Amino acid sequence: MALGFELFSLKALQRVASIFCLLSCVVVCQSNGHGPVTVPPPITHSPPHGGGSSAHAVQMDMSPFLQSGGIFPNLAATAASGPKRSECGIGALFPWADNLYMVSYLSVPGAGSGTGFYSINKDMNMTKLANHSSTYANRLLHPHSNQAIIGAWAVDMEGKVKTFDSLLHVRVGGMALHLTDPEHKVYMLGMDGPLWECDVYDMNCTQLFDLVKELAIPTSSGEQVHFKAAHSMNGRLVVASNTEEEDDFLGTAHGGRLAEWQGPGHEWTILARTAFAEVAGRGNFGKVIYALGWDAKSLLFMTYVGDSKTGPQHQWLTYRLPKASHAYDHLWQTEWPRIREVETERYLMDGLGQFYELSPLGWASSSWGIRPVSRHLRMVPDFTSYRGFLVLGGNQVSSIFDNNLVTGQAQSGLWFGKTDDLWSFGKPQGWGGVWRDEELGANQVSDPFLMTGFDKKILHLSAGSSPVEQLQVVVQVDFLGTAGHITGEEWANFTTVTLAPKSYQPVLFPAGFSAHWVRLVNRYPAVMTAYFHYS
Secondary structure, X not given: OHHHHHHHHHHHHXXXXXXXXXXXXXXXXXXXXXXXXXXXXXXXXXXXXOOOOOOOOOEEOOHHHOOEOOEXXXXXXXXXXXXXXXXXXXXXXXXXXXXXXXEEEOOOOOOOOOOEEEEEOOOOOEEEEEXXXXXEOOEEEEOXXXXXXXXXXEEOXXXXXXXXXXXXXXXXXXXXXXXXXXXXXXXXXXXXXXXXXXXXXXXXXXXXXXXXXXXXXXXXXXXXXXXXXXXXXXXXXEEEEOOOOHHHHHOOOOOOEEEEEOOOOOOOEEEEOOEEEEEEEOOOOXXXXXXXXXXOOOEEEEEEEOOOOOOOOOXXXXXXXXXXXXXXXXXXXXXXXXXXXXXXXXXXXXXXXEEEEEOOOOHHXXXXXXXXXXXXXXXXXXXXXXXXXXXXXXXXXXXXXXXXXXXXXXXXXXXXXXXXXXXXXXXXXXXXXXXXXXXXXXXEEOOOEEOOOOOOEEEEEEEXXXXXXXXXXXXXXXXXXXXXXXXXXXXXXXXXXXXXXXXXXXXXXXXXXXXXXXXXXXXXXXXXXXEEEEO
16 A cells, blocks of 8 residues: 555654664764763654654654554544543544545444544544534435535535534434425434435425335334435435344334335335345446345345346345344444445445445346455445545444443544455455245245355254155256346256255355356245354
């Protein structure tokens, strides 16, 4: 990295200067016949408010260049140590007007202090532009007014900041362009269910919906509302709520939602009743809307292709991906898994502990080119590109109302690297199922499950009760990447597994075997479980 080279060059100069001072003193002292050599102080780093200097020490403000492994301590966001303590995550990052803008967040409004809205300049100096005590994870470029909107603030191309005053004490999880008046307005999605339309000129907001009521979220049974993302494209506004608790896991209640609204005169449509945390899309390359969520079986990856010449157009398609960890399953644990364009016309997707490469293409209504990059344990609420860096936000230390008594002051840092550094993170691994103790009919077909990019693969099949004495499950693979959505590119039969009711059988794939997608066809009625494990 260029900055890393600059850092090491500066350190090298410091060492050379220190050695030069030492050698000069030794030569002078020895030549004058003095006693023991007095070593001069080395060149030191001084804080901006540091005091005077000595004859031997050169005081230099080097704090912006102090870093370790891409972490710059002077760019960390912190919350106050109390008396209220929750968290201090980095909710959104946005490069704009020659700076990198950043907003940190608390768990809930008023649950602490010290969080804020920041800018970071090209010299890696951070300025706090505003204090707040709320929760923000929204960012959007409003192209008509040439403003970047992040949190409760809008920044124009000269860096002038305006504030949505009515949003200073609420939680905002996502935002999107307005469907009918995009020149003047945007949608703001409250984490607790309100959906506002906000004018980007007079900065006034009006609530349109209470999505708890519109989407029939069962809060009376204890389901928490937790909206995380919004996106508008193809004549629809899509929102996501990532509620996933024990009742959701057990199947006794369902609070998560993926839903869409096609504007005035239309009702809300619920697309999925499980946790979803991200919705994203690009206005070309097929105009694909991507939605990322999960359930008890696996990650869920849903796509809507708005412009395609073949395949199942104008409908939502469902794919499944392996989970890299169960440490992200609860609605609080996920934060904001994002899909961002970090290299031109290339997406990076954070899928709950695993980064994926994702193409924006939507040919044949298929998701093309998705493959795992690396596993990680980092909490990444947002990531972006800035001056050649890939920048990952974080949420590293959180006491969450003193439920964790060994964390201390809430704080989070940024990681600066490059996109290809992600390949040196953990090796892609994961597990997930297409059926989990489910009553299936004859010839029932599973969702496609991602297969490419993993080394070793095994399928675990477990049959429950059935009215027939012998069961069959056909394992099919798609090695072309279209998931069978182009006529003539059908799924290929890999093997047929025969097993008795209430029995178990593994299917080990040969070493090195891979395809883009795999799916299962259950031939006879049965209760069935099917799980893939990749390593």
